[in-house]
Amino acid sequence: xxxxxxxxxxxxxxxxxxxxxxxxxxxxxxxxxxxxxxxxxxxxxxxxxxxxxxxxxxxxxxxxxxxxxxxxxxxxxxxxxxxxxxxxxxxxxxxxxxxxxxxxxxxxxxxxxxxxxxxxxxxxxxxxxxxxxxxxxxxxxxxxxx
Amino acid sequence: xxxxxxxxxxxxxxxxxxxxxxxxxxxxxxxxxxxxxxxxxxxxxxxxxxxxxxxxxxxxxxxxxxxxxxxxxxxxxxxxxxxxxxxxxxxxxxxxxxxxxxxxxxxxxxxxxxxxxxxxxxxxxxxxxxxxxxxxxxxxxxxxxx
Amino acid sequence: xxxxxxxxxxxxxxxxxxxxxxxxxxxxxxxxxxxxxxxxxxxxxxxxxxxxxxxxxxxxxxxxxxxxxxxxxxxxxxxxxxx
Amino acid sequence: xxxxxxxxxxxxxxxxxxxxxxxxxxxxxxxxxxxxxxxxxxxxxxxxxxxxxxxxxxxxxxxxxxxxxxxxxxxxxxxxxxx
Numbered sequence: 001x002x003x004x005x006x007x008x009x010x011x012x013x014x015x016x017x018x019x020x021x022x023x024x025x026x027x028x029x030x031x032x033x034x035x036x037x038x039x040x041x042x043x044x045x046x047x048x049x050x051x052x053x054x055x056x057x058x059x060x061x062x063x064x065x066x067x068x069x070x071x072x073x074x075x076x077x078x079x080x081x082x083x084x085x086x087x088x089x090x091x092x093x094x095x096x097x098x099x100x101x102x103x104x105x106x107x108x109x110x111x112x113x114x115x116x117x118x119x120x121x122x123x124x125x126x127x128x129x130x131x132x133x134x135x136x137x138x139x140x141x142x143x144x145x146x
Numbered sequence: 147x148x149x150x151x152x153x154x155x156x157x158x159x160x161x162x163x164x165x166x167x168x169x170x171x172x173x174x175x176x177x178x179x180x181x182x183x184x185x186x187x188x189x190x191x192x193x194x195x196x197x198x199x200x201x202x203x204x205x206x207x208x209x210x211x212x213x214x215x216x217x218x219x220x221x222x223x224x225x226x227x228x229x230x231x232x233x234x235x236x237x238x239x240x241x242x243x244x245x246x247x248x249x250x251x252x253x254x255x256x257x258x259x260x261x262x263x264x265x266x267x268x269x270x271x272x273x274x275x276x277x278x279x280x281x282x283x284x285x286x287x288x289x290x291x292x
Numbered sequence: 293x294x295x296x297x298x299x300x301x302x303x304x305x306x307x308x309x310x311x312x313x314x315x316x317x318x319x320x321x322x323x324x325x326x327x328x329x330x331x332x333x334x335x336x337x338x339x340x341x342x343x344x345x346x347x348x349x350x351x352x353x354x355x356x357x358x359x360x361x362x363x364x365x366x367x368x369x370x371x372x373x374x375x
Numbered sequence: 376x377x378x379x380x381x382x383x384x385x386x387x388x389x390x391x392x393x394x395x396x397x398x399x400x401x402x403x404x405x406x407x408x409x410x411x412x413x414x415x416x417x418x419x420x421x422x423x424x425x426x427x428x429x430x431x432x433x434x435x436x437x438x439x440x441x442x443x444x445x446x447x448x449x450x451x452x453x454x455x456x457x458x
Contacts, residue, residue: 012158015178023183023232030176031246032161033375037169051298051367054351079374086169091375100177100458101288104254111246111375118374119348121299132300135371142247179458197381197450200434225457237458246375257458264457265431267382278383281454 001074002059004050006082009092018074018096025073027100029107031093037086042126048081048090051119055079062113066095069109069146070102077110079118109146115139147220148205150196152228155238164220164242171219173246175253177239183232188272194227194236197265201225208259215292216252218243223256225264255292261285293362295328297338298369301345304338314362321347322356324366339368346371376445378407380421381452384428387421397445404430405439407449422451429454 003009011032019025035046059077066075078092093110097103115136122133149155157178165171181192205223212221224238239256243249261282268279295310302308318324322342329336339345342356348367349358360366378393385391401407408428412419422428425439431450432441443449 010158011161011176012156015157019180019233023181023187024185025180025233026182028176028178028180030157030174030178031250032174032176033246034165034171034174035169036172036244039170041169049298051296051348051351051369054348054367057351087165087171098182100179100257104177104250104257108250111250114375116372116374117353119298119369119372120374121370122373123299132370133373135373139373195381197379197431197434197452200431200450203434260458262455262457263436265381265452265455266457267453268456269382278453279456281456285456 001076002056002063003076003078004052004055004059005078005080008080008089009078011092011094014076014078014092015094018076018094022073022096024098025096026098027096027103029095029097029100029103029105031091031107031111032089033091033111035084035086035088035090038126041086042128043086043124044127045083045085045125047083047123047125049121049123050079050081054119055081058118059114062110062117065113066106066110070095070097070106071099072097072102072106075106075110077114079114079120081120112139112142112146116143147222148202148209149222149224150198150201150205151224151226154226154235155224157238157240160222160224160238161240164222164240168219168242170244171242172244173242173249175241175243175246175249175251177237177253177257178235179237179257181230181232181234181236184272187232188274189232189270190273191229191231191271193229193269193271195267195269196225196227200265204264205260208256208263211259212241212252212256215255216241216243216248217245218248218252221252221256223260225260225266227266258285258288258292262289293360294365295324296365296367298367300370301338301368305334314360319359320356321349321354321358321360321366324360325356325368344370376443377448378411379448379450381450383453384421384451388417397443402442403439404432404437404441404443404449407443408439408451427453
């Protein structure tokens with residue numbers, strides 16, 4: 001399932017919504033990304049812009065790719081947009097499988113692909129001004145390894 | 147932090163207890179293991195026996211090993227014991243880092259090592275009788291790869 | 293044709309969406325970019341380095357030599373930074 | 376010396392904890408196992424295949440040739456299945 005939303009999420013209830021439906025889920029892999037304050041605590045806020053409709057489409061595609069590559073019972077991606085503050089949750093990836101290896105690998109894959117293939121752009125707001133976050137070469141490598 | 151307990155856990159509040167203390171956590175890797183009902187829904191319950199004190203000692207050791215190998219801000223292992231039922235949560239591993247790669251790798255490492263190095267034994271209870279879960283060769287390989 | 297801009301591409305151009313009708317000479321995304329660059333200095337600046345411009349045609353990421361037509365929704369943006 | 380048993384080792388032996396005083400001839404874990412096997416058929420059966428017996432001395436997993444003394448806490452159990 002894909003959710004693109006402004007509001008925060010509760011990982012416990014999101015996970016339980018899925019595990020309560022299937023008693024053969026043995027392993028759940030989860031990744032949560034948060035807004036980092038920065039080394040000098042200089043980040044004041046971060047605004048996530050996205051491309052509505054394309055975001056959902058791309059996340060579906062990435063999610064389906066994970067399902068073809070690993071044995072998953074279910075999977076969930078929640079991605080927030082709008083203005084967020086240091087410590088806020090940005091993204092949740094959760095993968096549900098009978099066995100841990102499929103869940104963990106698919107979870108890592110999903111967050112790696114999200115980084116360079118989901119149409120979000122991050123504006124970091126600090127006292128020194130606003131800067132658009134640039135693509136990292138380490139993220140490109142991480143996406144290409146799959 | 148290590149918790150060995152009978153009672154269930156709420157992953158959201160467990161995670162928030164840690165992320166609320168440090169605004170430089172950018173990535174949290176989480177694994178949750180649940181009791182599987184089995185292919186023919188034959189499992190009625192599972193009793194987890196453990197070796198009190200040694201369990202905590204071993205989990206601390208494994209946890210410290212993760213901290214020396216990866217750049218972690220914090221980490222948490224919760225392992226339940228006692229009688230559990232299909233769908234119940236057994237174990238939580240959570241790793242907190244500035245960047246996702248450290249969090250995800252350390253999370254996978256911790257659950258791999260827990261499988262063969264934490265003094266728990268699982269008794270599966272079904273209509274056909276009770277069977278102690280045997281060590282899996284795939285778990286030995288997974289532990290040895292680190 | 294609807295064109296959408298995101299992130300600093302949008303900021304430099306100054307609008308987030310515009311509708312244009314394709315001239316005969318515009319067959320690919322790169323043709324469209326060259327056409328837009330002639331509109332004003334803002335466009336020219338936004339599209340100066342096409343190596344850092346990404347494009348989606350009907351919400352699918354494509355190369356700049358992708359063929360386009362008047363019914364397409366085109367979007368221009370910097371490399372994506374999701375997650 | 377306190378000896379603890381877990382899982383099916385405990386079930387086969389029939390007790391979870393016992394206290395014994397070491398004889399002079401018992402210097403290692405495997406000496407202790409051989410001593411215990413003489414106690415009864417239950418012990419003999421539990422320790423028949425030492426390849427599937429794990430041992431901890433003072434809560435640290437050790438090999439069967441580990442030296443032991445009267446102040447140690449020894450535990451015998453099958454391979455661990457945590458997680």
